[in-house]
Amino acid sequence: xxxxxxxxxxxxxxxxxxxxxxxxxxxxxxxxxxxxxxxxxxxxxxxxxxxxxxxxxxxxxxxxxxxxxxxxxxxxxxxxxxxxxxxxxxxxxxxxxxxxxxxxxxxxxxxxxxxxxxxxxxxxxxxxxxxxxxxxxxxxxxxxxxxxxxxxxxxxxxxxxxxxxxxxxxxxxxxxxxxxxxxxxxxxxxxxxxxxxxxxxxxxxxxxxxxxxxxxxxxxxxxxxxxxxxxxxxxxxxxxxxxxxxxxxxxxxxxxxxxxxxxxxxxxxxxxxxxxxxxxxxxxxxxxxxxxxxxxxxxxxxxxxxxxxxxxxxxxxxxxxxxxxxxxxxxxxxxxxxxxxxxxxxxxxxxxxxxxxxxxxxxxxxxxxxxxxxxxxxxxxxxxxxxxxxxxxxxxxxxxxxxxxxxxxxxxxxxxxxxxxxxxxxxxxxxxxxxxxxxxxxxxxxxxxxxxxxxxxxxxxxxxxxxxxxxxxxxxxxxxxxxxxxxxxxxxxxxxxxxxxxxxxxxxxxxxxxxxxxxxxxxxxx
Numbered sequence: 001x002x003x004x005x006x007x008x009x010x011x012x013x014x015x016x017x018x019x020x021x022x023x024x025x026x027x028x029x030x031x032x033x034x035x036x037x038x039x040x041x042x043x044x045x046x047x048x049x050x051x052x053x054x055x056x057x058x059x060x061x062x063x064x065x066x067x068x069x070x071x072x073x074x075x076x077x078x079x080x081x082x083x084x085x086x087x088x089x090x091x092x093x094x095x096x097x098x099x100x101x102x103x104x105x106x107x108x109x110x111x112x113x114x115x116x117x118x119x120x121x122x123x124x125x126x127x128x129x130x131x132x133x134x135x136x137x138x139x140x141x142x143x144x145x146x147x148x149x150x151x152x153x154x155x156x157x158x159x160x161x162x163x164x165x166x167x168x169x170x171x172x173x174x175x176x177x178x179x180x181x182x183x184x185x186x187x188x189x190x191x192x193x194x195x196x197x198x199x200x201x202x203x204x205x206x207x208x209x210x211x212x213x214x215x216x217x218x219x220x221x222x223x224x225x226x227x228x229x230x231x232x233x234x235x236x237x238x239x240x241x242x243x244x245x246x247x248x249x250x251x252x253x254x255x256x257x258x259x260x261x262x263x264x265x266x267x268x269x270x271x272x273x274x275x276x277x278x279x280x281x282x283x284x285x286x287x288x289x290x291x292x293x294x295x296x297x298x299x300x301x302x303x304x305x306x307x308x309x310x311x312x313x314x315x316x317x318x319x320x321x322x323x324x325x326x327x328x329x330x331x332x333x334x335x336x337x338x339x340x341x342x343x344x345x346x347x348x349x350x351x352x353x354x355x356x357x358x359x360x361x362x363x364x365x366x367x368x369x370x371x372x373x374x375x376x377x378x379x380x381x382x383x384x385x386x387x388x389x390x391x392x393x394x395x396x397x398x399x400x401x402x403x404x405x406x407x408x409x410x411x412x413x414x415x416x417x418x419x420x421x422x423x424x425x426x427x428x429x430x431x432x433x434x435x436x437x438x439x440x441x442x443x444x445x446x447x448x449x450x451x452x453x454x455x456x457x458x459x460x461x462x463x464x465x466x467x468x469x470x471x472x473x474x475x476x477x478x479x480x481x482x483x484x485x486x487x488x489x490x491x492x493x494x495x496x497x498x499x500x501x502x503x504x505x506x507x508x509x510x511x512x513x514x515x516x517x518x519x520x521x522x523x524x525x526x
Contacts (some may be wrong), residue, residue: 026399039070039159046153047136052145055140056089059146063091066369071159077135088139089146091156092448174211174219186474187481193214224471234473238265247271249312249334252327260294260472262323264330266312269487274335277301281311282343282366285319296475299331301339305493305522310483311335315475324353332358334407341443345369365435367396370428378426385479388417399437406438445468497521 045066051058060076067074137150163193169313174182178199185195196216199209205480206212235252242250249266274281285295297309312334316323319440332338338358345366354363367441371393375383383389395401395409410429433439438477500526502516516524 020243026122035156038154038443040068041069045069045381047151049148049151051148052141052143053138053278054145054214056086056146059089059136059138059148060091067093072155083520086140088137095155152366165431172211172215174215178209178211178216180217182216187478189478190402192220210314226412229333235260235263238263249330251330255268259317260315261317262314262326263316264312264314264334266299266331266334270311271335272300273303273309274339275346277309278311278339279336279511280341281339284345284366285316285347289467297327303490305349305490305497305520306520306526307489307493308486309490310486313479319347321349321356324350325357328353328357349415363434364439364440365431367435371396371436378422380417382417388413396436399441399456401438404436406432406436445462493520 039232047063047066053062053302056351060074060273064074073094074091075094077092079089080087103207115510132153134152135147135150138146139149141147151249180341181199182192182195185198190198193213193216196211196213199216203209238250238252242248245268246264249271250263250265251261281299281301283297283299285297293316294315297316299313301309301311312331314327316327328338338361341362342358342365342367343364344354346369354361374392377386391413392410395406395413401409408431414422414425419425428435451468485506497520498522504512504516504519506512
C-alpha cells in the first residue's frame with residue numbers, strides 16, 4: 001500500500017469464509033507512520049474546540065450523536081470533581097484502552113476430578129479495545145458552561161458500516177412497549193427469543209427492532225430476578241385476598257427453616273363449579289413447572305361440555321401420605337365435602353391418604369396411566385409385532401361389557417400370549433375393580449371415569465402457560481391466565497349451545513329433537 005497522506009481504503013478482506021468492507025478513510029501519521037481512520041460526517045454533528053454546553057449530560061448526548069453518525073460507540077470516561085461539582089469530563093470511543101492480558105489455565109478449564117465429567121468451561125469473550133484515544137474533553141468555565149478543550153477525531157480502527165450500526169451497543173435498547181410485550185407474552189409461556197422473533201416480524205426486519213435477541217433475553221433474566229424477590233410477599237398477598245374475599249380459600253405450610261412446602265388455593269368460581277360438576281374429581285402430582293422444583297397439583301373435574309374444569313390447585317414440596325392428607329383435608333374445608341369419586345394414578349401415598357382422609361369417597365385409578373405403561377411392562381416386541389395391545393384395549397376402553405365377559409376375555413388374552421404368570425398383569429387383574437369400567441357400571445356418572453387421563457390433559461393445558469423457570473409470583477400469574485382461557489372456552493361452548501341448532505337426522509324422531517334442546521351441543525353430538 002502506498003504511503004500517501006490520504007487514500008481511500010476500499011478493500012475486501014477475507015476472514016475465513018466471511019467478507020466485510022472496511023468503512024473509513026485511511027490516514028498515515030507523518031511522524032509515526034501509524035494508521036488512523038476518519039469518517040466524513042456533517043460539520044454540524046462534529047465537535048469543535050470552544051464549543052459550549054449547559055450540562056455534562058448534554059455534552060455527552062452531542063458526542064453520542066456524533067458517534068452514531070460516524071459508526072462507533074461513545075462512552076463516559078474519567079472526570080475531575082471538586083466539592084461534588086464536575087470540573088472536567090472525558091468522553092471517549094468505546095475501543096479506548098486495552099483488555100488486560102489474562103492467561104487461561106488449561107488445567108482449570110476442564111475439571112475432570114469428578115469421575116471424568118466436564119466442569120464449567122472458561123468463557124472466551126473477544127475484546128473490542130484497540131488502545132487508541134479518540135475523545136472529546138470538556139471543562140467547566142467561569143460562565144458555568146462546559147467548553148470543549150480537546151477533540152481527537154482520528155481512530156485506529158474501522159468504523160461500523162451503516163447497515164450494521166443497529167448492532168452498536170449505543171443503538172441497542174428495548175423501549176417501554178417492547179418490555180411490556182415481553183412481560184405480557186411470558187404470561188402465555190412465550191419466552192424472550194420467541195418474543196424477539198415476533199417483534200422482528202412485526203417491525204419488518206432485525207435492524208428495525210432496535211434491540212437484539214440477547215437484549216430480550218437479558219431483560220427477561222433481570223425481570224425474573226426482580227420478581228423472585230417478591231415470592232415471599234406473594235403469600236402475604238394471598239392471605240390478604242383471603243381476608244377480604246370470604247369465598248376465597250388459601251392455606252400454606254413451611255418447614256422448620258421457613259421454606260414453603262405446601263400451598264393450596266381455591267376461588268369462588270372453583271367452588272361454584274364443584275357444586276355443579278363435583279361428581280368425579282381427579283388429581284395428579286406429576287407436574288413440576290417452577291424454579292423451585294415443587295409439584296403442581298390441579299384438582300380437575302368435567303363440565304357439562306365434557307371439558308376439563310379446574311376446581312382448585314396446590315403446590316407441594318413432597319409426595320408423602322402426610323402431605324396428601326394435609327391437602328385433602330384443606331379441600332374438604334374449602335368445598336364443604338369430599339367428592340363421591342376421586343381418580344388418581346397408582347401412587348401408594350395417595351392411596352393411603354385418600355383411605356385415611358376421604359373414607360366415604362370411592363377411589364378409582366386412572367385407566368390412561370395404567371394402559372400407558374403396557375408397552376414398557378410387557379415389552380415392545382410383543383406389543384409392536386402382534387395384536388396384543390389392541391385386544392386388551394377392546395375390553396378395557398368400553399362400558400358395554402359385563403364383569404363375566406371381561407374376566408373371560410382377559411383369561412383368553414393371557415393364555416394366547418403366555419402371560420398368565422406375568423406379575424405386573426396379575427397385580428392389575430387383582431385390583432380390576434378399581435379401574436375397569438365393567439366393575440362400576442352401577443355407579444352414578446361412571447362414564448366420566450372411563451375417559452382418557454384428565455390430569456394429564458390438564459397438565460398439558462397448564463404447560464402452555466408455564467415453564468420450568470417460573471418464580472412463585474410468575475407461576476401464579478400464569479395460573480390465572482390459564483384459568484381465564486378455560487373460562488373463555490366454557491363461555492364459548494355455552495354460546496354455541498344457545499345460538500346454534502343441531503342437525504337432526506330424522507325429522508319425525510321426537511327423542512332426538514328433544515335431546516338436542518336439552519343437552520349441551522358437545523354432549524348431544526357424543
